[in-house]
Amino acid sequence: MSTVASSHLHLLRRCSADNIQQFIHGVADDWCSRGSPRYQDYGKVWPIVEWKDAVEAGRQLVSVSIGKSKSKEEIVALLSEAGVEDDVAQAAASALEARRDDVLRALKANSATISRSHLKDFDWRVQLMMSSDKLASVRKPVVSVDLSLDGHSGPQKVALELDKEELKQMIQSLENANRVVQQLKS
Known part of the structure; x- marks a missing residue:
């Protein structure tokens, strides 16, 4: 004590x-x-x-x-x-x-409620980037993730555009956070 x-x-x-x-x-x-x-x-x-x-x-x-x-x-x-x-x-x-x-x-x-915001909902879609203003052909898959957060200041929308590696890192971070939450629940 x-x-x-x-x-x-x-x-x-x-x-x-x-x-x-x-x-x-x-x-x-x-x-x-x-x-x-x-x-x-x-x-x-x-x-x-x-x-x-x-x-x-x-x-x-x-x-x-x-x-x-x-x-x-x-x-x-x-x-x-x-x-x-x-x-x-x-x-x-x-x-x-x-x-x-x-x-x-x-x-x-x-x-x-350690964080001021929490995830309320999400939406995702996969897009194939064919070209950009700098390169004629890119052909790179990109994931667009829209997060709906709810917090003390009201609802918020966050839009993310992730390549394959960034998506893997985000999934790993979310899995780690889920593990911590499950440990707190038990």
């Missing part, structure tokens, strides 16, 4: 078992873009100056515990090292176990 998060884990020891479960569910909801825990619900647990650090510690705990597939015992041990009481640590680990699938889906979706 990062030094920032581990230095703030001690803030979680102020929670009761019920509060920690509600807090962990709120942080998990934040990871899943369903809303985040509200200070109004935890004002009696943490003062406003510690609220941001407590939420960050919760986010890091959820991320590391679920992202690194920590067992319930490892989560309890991690929280115990930070001085969190055993019943509170057990309650937090139970809440993390309950939200594991939701947060994993959100973490994978988040990692899939």
Whole structure:
């Protein structure tokens, strides 16, 4: 766990078992873009100056515990090292176990959106270039690829014209990217 998060884990020891479960569910909801825990619900647990650090510690705990597939015992041990009481640590680990699938889906979706754009559709065609303004006869096959990208700035169209070698390189790059995506999914 990062030094920032581990230095703030001690803030979680102020929670009761019920509060920690509600807090962990709120942080998990934040990871899943369903809303985040509200200070109004935890004002009696943490003062406003510690609220941001407590939420960050919760986010890091959820991320590391679920992202690194920590067992319930490892989560309890991690929280115990930070001085969190055993019943509170057990309650937090139970809440993390309950939200594991939701947060994993959100973490994978988040990692899939690393790029600002993603491929929505493509079209291709093969053409035989017979000549150019510089050469009378070329007779070279060329592939025209039109990519439809979808991103934060809206849809985009990209047109590529590739010779045989460039096409092989593009296919190899796409296969490598697909391998990485499949590894992330598993």
